[in-house]
Structures are given as structure tokens and as C-alpha cells.
Amino acid sequence: MASYSVINPWNDECLGEYVYADAGAVSASLDALRRGELIQRSLAAHERADILRRLAELLKTHREELAMLITAEIGKTISDARVELDRAFNTTIASAEEARQIAGEALDSDAYPPTRERIGVVVWRPLGTVLCITPFNFPLNIAMHKLGPAFAAGNAVLFKPGPQNTASARRLVELCYEAGMPPETLQLCIPDVPAMAELVAHPQIKAINFTGGTAAANAIAKAAGFKKLLLELGGNDPLIIMPDADIDAAVAAAINQRFATAGQRCTATKRVFVHREVYARFRDALVEKTRTLAVGDPTLETTFVGPVIHAAAADEISGRIEDALSRGAVLACGHKREGNLLWPTVIEEVPDDATLVVEETFGPVLPLRQFDHLDEVVELVNASPFGLQAGVFTQDIRVMRRLFDELEVGLLATNDGPGFRAEHFPFGGVKDSGIGREGVKYAIREMSYQKTLVI
Ligand SMILES: NC(=O)C1=CN([C@@H]2O[C@H](COP(=O)(O)OP(=O)(O)OC[C@H]3O[C@@H](n4cnc5c(N)ncnc54)[C@H](O)[C@@H]3O)[C@@H](O)[C@H]2O)C=CC1
Numbered sequence: 001m002a003s004y005s006v007i008n009p010w011n012d013e014c015l016g017e018y019v020y021a022d023a024g025a026v027s028a029s030l031d032a033l034r035r036g037e038l039i040q041r042s043l044a045a046h047e048r049a050d051i052l053r054r055l056a057e058l059l060k061t062h063r064e065e066l067a068m069l070i071t072a073e074i075g076k077t078i079s080d081a082r083v084e085l086d087r088a089f090n091t092t093i094a095s096a097e098e099a100r101q102i103a104g105e106a107l108d109s110d111a112y113p114p115t116r117e118r119i120g121v122v123v124w125r126p127l128g129t130v131l132c133i134t135p136f137n138f139p140l141n142i143a144m145h146k147l148g149p150a151f152a153a154g155n156a157v158l159f160k161p162g163p164q165n166t167a168s169a170r171r172l173v174e175l176c177y178e179a180g181m182p183p184e185t186l187q188l189c190i191p192d193v194p195a196m197a198e199l200v201a202h203p204q205i206k207a208i209n210f211t212g213g214t215a216a217a218n219a220i221a222k223a224a225g226f227k228k229l230l231l232e233l234g235g236n237d238p239l240i241i242m243p244d245a246d247i248d249a250a251v252a253a254a255i256n257q258r259f260a261t262a263g264q265r266c267t268a269t270k271r272v273f274v275h276r277e278v279y280a281r282f283r284d285a286l287v288e289k290t291r292t293l294a295v296g297d298p299t300l301e302t303t304f305v306g307p308v309i310h311a312a313a314a315d316e317i318s319g320r321i322e323d324a325l326s327r328g329a330v331l332a333c334g335h336k337r338e339g340n341l342l343w344p345t346v347i348e349e350v351p352d353d354a355t356l357v358v359e360e361t362f363g364p365v366l367p368l369r370q371f372d373h374l375d376e377v378v379e380l381v382n383a384s385p386f387g388l389q390a391g392v393f394t395q396d397i398r399v400m401r402r403l404f405d406e407l408e409v410g411l412l413a414t415n416d417g418p419g420f421r422a423e424h425f426p427f428g429g430v431k432d433s434g435i436g437r438e439g440v441k442y443a444i445r446e447m448s449y450q451k452t453l454v455i
């Protein structure tokens, strides 16, 4: 059977040797989940809520153990990993609370003739077995954004994390069981990618809830046929700085939302559009602050920027910076590499058609783009195939409203960056950034269907 190793991106230590799930293991998981669908029907909403609340408490109890596991597996700094655990706690508590209030509605048939004196009672029902596929970068919070709402809705869940996250995923599932989640309702299964098309197409799988890149999403959509798809994909998220911006706050947002997690967030600030009137002030303040960021060992609390996930990712990011520089871009700071460590980089005058800014660059590099009129910004942002989130620093409500109305994105954050996220807010993009909405209440409905009783 095909095997794989999980390597610590910081020190190249082999954290574990694993075997991909073969057809027999996948079949056994699906058999268990078939029983799990029946068990879910026997659970009351308050019982699901109690299980999820206990899971939230276990995530809090094991916060440090789980954070250290994330740091070891993906190189996320311990500070960022702890933040992820706190977010996963919120996501799980929200799932517990929403499990109690999956409310339907009652409709009067006589809103329109003929008079029939009937009432329609509309309720939500689970889809059945849901395949939840997660990316490497937020192994526990993105998992809980899928597992929590899916379980709360009454589904059985086949959980397929990235191979890089094997140990943290196993530990999460152990805690789900410890919280009282019946094993038949949640099965962890990590087949190799070539086996995924068959699993996606399996008739028992009623929905695929996926977070990851566009390439994988296209393969899933091709294999899925008539199934519910919830796709949370990449982003090329802009931060816009207007002349009346609070420059210090804008610099802090740019740094926190691009250089934390080594920039490996789909909602990370990928491009900063700075109005000419404040460009020099913003750039100088950004570069001065960026140069002070601690880069290195992700297990140290003082480290702000840890390694990216692997050498291929570091190669791609460095290569895109080199490409931009070869085409006339100007380096303001950074562009230094040691192994998987990439120093936070600020780069200017990047051609608008450079790969660095056209594709989603998943690393600690921040291109600055000067502008005179908002028309330029709207045109450049909407020219991207992505449309996830955006942020703008301004005090002018007219600018906020114009950008909210004209930018093709799922969320505009004012006086904050595109990395703004509250676990209970609707989350998701438009165009190549995906379809559907996560955010606990919305994800529950995405993984359910409406059933109506006429009485
Ligand atoms: N919109 C969002 O909320 C987020 C989007 N992302 C995106 O994910 C990417 C980075 O994460 P990665 O883990 O490298 O993404 P990835 O797309 O390589 O992998 C994501 C998951 O899909 C699985 N997978 C890969 N190919 C597949 C296939 N053909 N069929 C079924 N499953 C497949 C992987 O094993 C993994 O579990 C970036 O593009 C980033 O923008 C990452 C985090 C959040």
C-alpha cells in the first residue's frame, strides 16, 4: 500500500510514517457511516449540542497539546497555532448552539387563491453522508467549520484532511469520540489523491464540503456529478489605503494579515493598493515595521514568521518574486530565504500582469500598488478570477459603499484587512473563490435540505 511521511517544515524531522487508506479502508468507513446516518436520526438536537459543547471544552483543555501538534506538522508559529485553537473553540461552541436552533417555518397556503386552508410546515433535514476535505493551513479550525455544522445538522461525516495534518486530524477525531460523537457518525480516512475521484463519485456521498485550491476543486467538481458542493477556494485579496486612512492601523493590518501564518491564508492580504497621497508614508512605516519581525523557529513565542509548508512552496514564492524583479519591480525589504523560511518581503512597481499578483501567492510577500483613482482599483480587483474578501482603510462612508457595491467579493472589511473573519459570519467568495457559504449557521443549511409537510 502507498505510504507517506510527514516532515516538520522547520527542522525536517520525520514526524511519522503513514499508509494511505486503501479501498478496503474506505469501504469500511463508508459502511460505518451508513450505520452512522441511522444513529444520527436517533439523536436529539440537544444531544448533538451537548456533544459539541463537550468537544469545545476538550479543545480548550488540550489547547497547548494541539497547538504544538499544528506547529510541528505545518510550521505555524506557536502563537498563531494557539489563536487557531481559540478560533476552533468558537467554531465548535457556535456549532453546539446552532444545533439547538435549526428552525424551519410555517406557511399559509391561502396567501394565493384558491383557498385551501392548509399549512406548510418546512423543516431542515440532513443530507446523509458528507465528505469533508480540508487544507493544510488551518488543520483544526477549518476542520471544525466542516465537522461541527455537518454533525449539528445530523449528517454522518467522512473527514479527509491533508496528509500533512495526519496526527492533528487523528487527535481531533479522538477528542470528538471522547466528547461522545459516535464513531459511526465520524470517520477519518486519508486516501491518496488518485483514489479521491472514486470516493467523490460514490453514491453514498451526498455532499462534498471542500476547502483548498482551484485545481483540486475542478477535479472534485468533475467527479461529483449531481451532488451538493460547498467549495471554499483561493483568494487574491486586496487591501485598499485611502488618503484619510489611519496609517498605523493599516500597517498593522497589512502585517498581521500577510506575514502571520507566513502568509498562508486564502484571505491573506495579497495586494495593497495605496493612494498616491499617502503612499510614501504607508510604505516607509510598513517597511520599518516589517524589518523588525522575528523570523525563525516556530516553536518560539517571539517568532512572528515561521517556515512555509514545504520547499516546493518556498520555491514557487521565491520564483515569483524573482520574476517580478526581472520585470522591473523594486524590492523594499526581505526576499531572503533559509530552507523553508522566507523573510517577509515588501515589493513595489510589480507589473499588473506579473504572476506574483495575478495568481494567488501563498506566502509572506506584499506587493504595493500606487493609485490615483478608485476606478483603477475596482478594475484591477475585478479583473482577477478570484473574489474572496477585501479590506479598505478610510473614514469616508461613500468610499465604503462604492467599494461594497462594486467589488466582486464575498466580504468587504472597513478599517480592517481582507483577513477579517468571525466564525459565525457567512464566509465564502464569488467567481473562482468558490461556491456556497461557511460560517456555522450557513454551513448547516448548506449540508441540509428543506422538507415540507402540508397539513
Ligand atoms: N477559501 C478558503 O477558506 C481557503 C482556501 N485555501 C486554499 O487552499 C490552497 C492551499 O491549501 P492546500 O492544502 O495546499 O490545498 P490543496 O487543494 O492542495 O489540498 C486541499 C485538500 O484537498 C485534497 N486534494 C488534493 N487534490 C485533490 C483531488 N484531486 N480530489 C480531492 N481532494 C484533493 C488534499 O489532499 C487536501 O486535503 C490554496 O489555494 C488556498 O487558497 C486554503 C485555506 C482556506
Ligand SMILES: O=C(O)CS(=O)(=O)O
Pocket (backbone or CB within 6 Å): 137, 138, 264, 265, 266, 267, 268, 421
Ligand atoms: O482564517 C481562516 O479562516 C482561514 S483562511 O483565511 O480561510 O485560510
